[in-house]
Amino acid sequence: MTMSDSTNFNSLESTVRSICKNAYVEKIYGQECDFILPYEDVDKYPELFEILEKSSETLGVSSFGVSVTTMNEIFLKMTKTKADLEAKRSITSAAENDKILKSMTEKIELETGIRLRFQQFRGSFIKCMYHSIRNIKTILTSLFFPVFFVILSVIVIGFIPTIGDQDPIDISFTPYEGGDGVSRTFKQGYIADIQHQELSKFNNEYLVSFHLNASNKIALYNNEAYHTPATAMHYMNSGTSVSQDTSYAVQGFIVTFYCIIGMMIMYAQFSMLPCKEREQGVKVMQKCSGAPLWVTWAANYCWDILNALLPNILIVAILVIGAQWLPGLESFADEAFALWLGIFLTSLAIIPCVYCLSFLFTNPANASNYIGFLNFGLGIITFITIFSLFPQYCFARILFIIFYNGNIYKAYVLTLEEGTQFLHRMISKIGKAICGRKRSVDDNEGIIQFEDDSDVIDVAQKVNANAAQLTKDHSLVVNNLEKSYGGFRAVYGVSFMVKPNSCFGLLGPNGAGKTSTFKMLTGEESVSNGKAFINGLEIQKDRFGSLREFGYCPQFDALLQQLTGRETLYLYARLRGVPEKVLPKMVDNLIELVGINEYAERPSSTYSGGNKRKLSVAIALTGYPRVTIMDEPSCGLDPGARRQLWSVILSVMKTGASVLLTSHSMEETAALCDELAIMVNGRLRCIGGQQHLKTKFGKGVEIEVQLTEGGNAEDAQREMMSKLPFMELKEVNQSFISFRAATGVQLSTLFTELQAAKKAGVIAGYTVDQPTLEQIFIDLTGIEEK
Structure with missing residues (x-):
């Protein structure tokens, strides 16, 4: 039943129990309450319903309905499958959940300021390290290919020592002596002979x-x-010498060519982690944990620079050692530090370039392959002035200049001036394109309503009139939120509120705008219009502050496969700013809370779909955010594990947190949500508690009567329709007849007549059930405008 603000629950419970003594409260959520009425008191149902109907204002009951226990509920209660037992062993009880979460809220005080940034940088840096050292392909590519191709270049030069040799050119005047022509004949000793002429002229x-x-x-x-x-x-x-010049030029080209192949393949590998994080949604999760993009990019950059140091040193060492046998490599040995410095400065410039190129790809393997080819092409291409903007060109030019004529000053200046300029340009581009994305947010001048539903209009007007005041009593306030993609509007003026200790369900078919709404709340997409507040912080004005106030469980598991479950929780805890001294205890609590103790030390790539969902829920609870946004949290779980996960979410709500939930499971919505909103075509079609929606949008209760043994269906149908003329026939079969009562029929009248028919022997039994959430959902979304 749905209670009003003036409801005295103790009085209501006493009234129900005074008639049905064995009735008990199953759960209370928001303004709704579920009572379980025992079957043996069925004769008293009409009396109870009549009192609730006549004294609704006195008792504070806005609406009420009845439903029977479903077969799914009976199955879950009566069967103890292996999956149920494993789930119960792996997930703690609700009481233990409450104990864990309460202990976490008492001890956790998140870091701020410079300590927070250092904590976030540390977590991101460790993530990059684990990803690299546990990826054998990355290790082989970073070390093997650069070293292999440099050694190959030395071998090629060593086995072809006469490359480029030509016969010496006779530069004397002998070939020209004796020639016929107008000019005087040149001969050797001409300058020596002319000294005998006048000295001043000479x-x-x-x-x-x-x-x-x-x-x-x-x-x-x-x-x-x-x-x-x-x-x-x-x-x-x-x-x-022409011979020497040609030989050195060709040898220099060989060294440059092979070094470029090896190094550019290595640099291309640095695009895999950023691309993988975007593909798997890890980048969004990191941002939702409160980590600025520049912190995670800086950690990636520092790790990749360190990762490139060893190959850089090995390349210089190979060239220096090769100079002991190949005189042509002596210029590298003489300028070893300059060579290493040039390669190091190239790394500083080329890694941001690789990051930018990674945005062109969605698949990490494709990004690595294509960027490797592009790097090689830019490095080996003809030396044209315009290409000095690219660090690949600078790298090739450094090798060639040092080898060809030892012009270290030119190489050094080239790297500093052009490579550093490129680095600056790329960082500026990243800052503008990623970190400084412009938001288009306009002040609200009023609400444009697209729906006639009175509840939606009332909530929107209430939020718009006093949004700032509502933030004191509500964890999440959404005010006239809109999103447009070019000329297409995905979300129209959505407004709703979520109180502490409650769960709000946002339902809707695919394409209704739920995902766009979630993306705006999590900061993944900009807000076209409207405002959203999380614990009093406006998302658009204090993005990073508001991001730390909520946890996010995406629909698809955003997990790095190389990290274990424990390491994943450590990562997001550091990004959220959990102090190191309480971090181990908090992670242990989360692991125990969701029941992945057995798998905590295993890489997440080995997890089943259910365990990945549990880990995603644990990530959302990291740092105990005041608001938790969950997108189909129990997707992929078996029935037993799903129920246990629901108990975890309910325990989170009991500690004062708010949950914003979207799901396609009406059973999950009914079990968790205090208030619901159904979204169609970017607009809220309805909003309210479960019983309120069933009463308002339901098309009457469903009645199924069981025929007596040997009874005639037509006689029973005629008798029932005469006693209950407000019923509509739905279906007739050999043993059952289904009816639908008209909207507004009082339950007391219905149960009185049904009990009388049963006692008179017209029917053997009956069930009365109100419309389900699924039926209401289908009815509302079925009238979606095409």
Whole structure:
């Protein structure tokens, strides 16, 4: 039955028990109460219902109805399956749940300020470490490929030492002597012969000269001009052997080519974790735990930099060792620190680039493969000025410059100026695209109502008129929330409230707007219009503060497969800011609470679907948030485990928390929710308690009468219709007749006539049942506008 605000529950209970002495209260949730009436008092039902109907205002009863025990409930009560026994062994009792949660609320005081950020960074960094060291593919890719390809380049150079060699070019004048032409014939010794001419003319016209042979180069200069020594050295250095130049250029290309292949494959692997977190919903869960995106990205970045250090050092070491046998690698040995510094600075610049490229993919394997090819292409592409913006180009240019001419200054400046500029640009892009997403939130000027339901309008007007005041008595207040995707509006002016110690169910068919509403509340999507408050904090104005006030259990398990159940809880506890000194005890409590003690030390990849849901619920309860948002929490659980999980959720509500729930299971909704709202086409179609909705939207109670042995169905039907003309015939078979009573029929009248028919022998028995939530849901969503 549905109680009003003025209900005196003790008086109501006394009234019920005065007529049915063995009646008892099954549960009280919000403004609704369930009484169990024993079958042996069936003769007294009409009297009880008549009192409730006539004294409804005095007793504070808004509405009431009756329903029979379902076969599913009988099955769960009477059978003890193996799954039930295992669930009972693995999940604590409701009393133990209350004890655990109360002890947690007394001890947990979340970190704030710089200590909170350090705690969040620590949790994210440990997560990255576990993900890497337990992924054999990542380890092999990060270490094996860079080292393998650098060793391969050294082997190629060593086995092909004559690469690029050409016959020495005769640079004397002999080939030209004796030629016919207008010009004078050149001959050797021309400069030596001309010195016998006038000295002043010689000093003015002939400034530098060179003597070259196979092994030596001698520069001669005229010191009458001050700049001749430098000019002579410049031309001498420019006149290197063509054979040597070609060989070094090709060898430099080989080293650069193979190093790029190995290193770019390694860098591409750093895209897998960000891509995997987005694919599995872990990124959203981390944000819902109150961790700013920049903290989790910074932890990823620092771990990846450390992860790249060892391959970087091994590459330099291989090239330095190779220089002992290959003279062509001596430039790397001479500038080993500069080489390592260039590779390190490249890592600083290229890892953010890989992060940005990962947003183009949804599958981690595809991201790794395609980004690896793209990195290689950008690194080996022709050196054009515009490509200096890319760190891949900088890396290739560093290797080539150091090898080719030892120009360490140019390489160093190139990396600092261009690589650092690119790093700055990428960080700015990440900040704008991810961390600084612009919110479009307008002040409410009024409510545009799309539904005629009086309850929806009353709640919306109440919230809009005094939203700030309502936050004092309600954990969650949603005021005229709207969401648009381009020209499509997914959510229209949704308003509702959730009190402490209660559960609010948001129901609706697929595409009704439930997911969009959840995404706005969790911060995954921006709010187009309206406001939402969690424990007095407005989500749009204090996003990170409000995120720490609620826990989130998504529909699909957002778990990193490499982490164990315990490590997963440690991660989210640190992100929420649970102090280290109470963290072990809190995690132990959560593990015991949801019943995964046996599997806590195993990777979540080995969990069954049911255990993954239990772990997801434990994550939502980490840090004991004041509001818990659950999207189909018992999906995938067997009936016994589902019931036990419901007891956990009910225990959470008893400690003062609020639960916002969405589910396709009407049984789950009936068991947990104090208040319901059905959403259709982005709008709330109805809102209220379960009994209130059954009374308001039900199409009359269902009556099924059992025929007497040998009785005639037509005679029984005629007799029942004459006594109860307000009934509508639904179905007739050999032993049962089904009717539906008109809306508004008093239960006292109905039970009086049915009892009289039974005593007169017209029928052998009967059942009376009000419309179920499932029937109301189908009726309301069936009139959905197409």
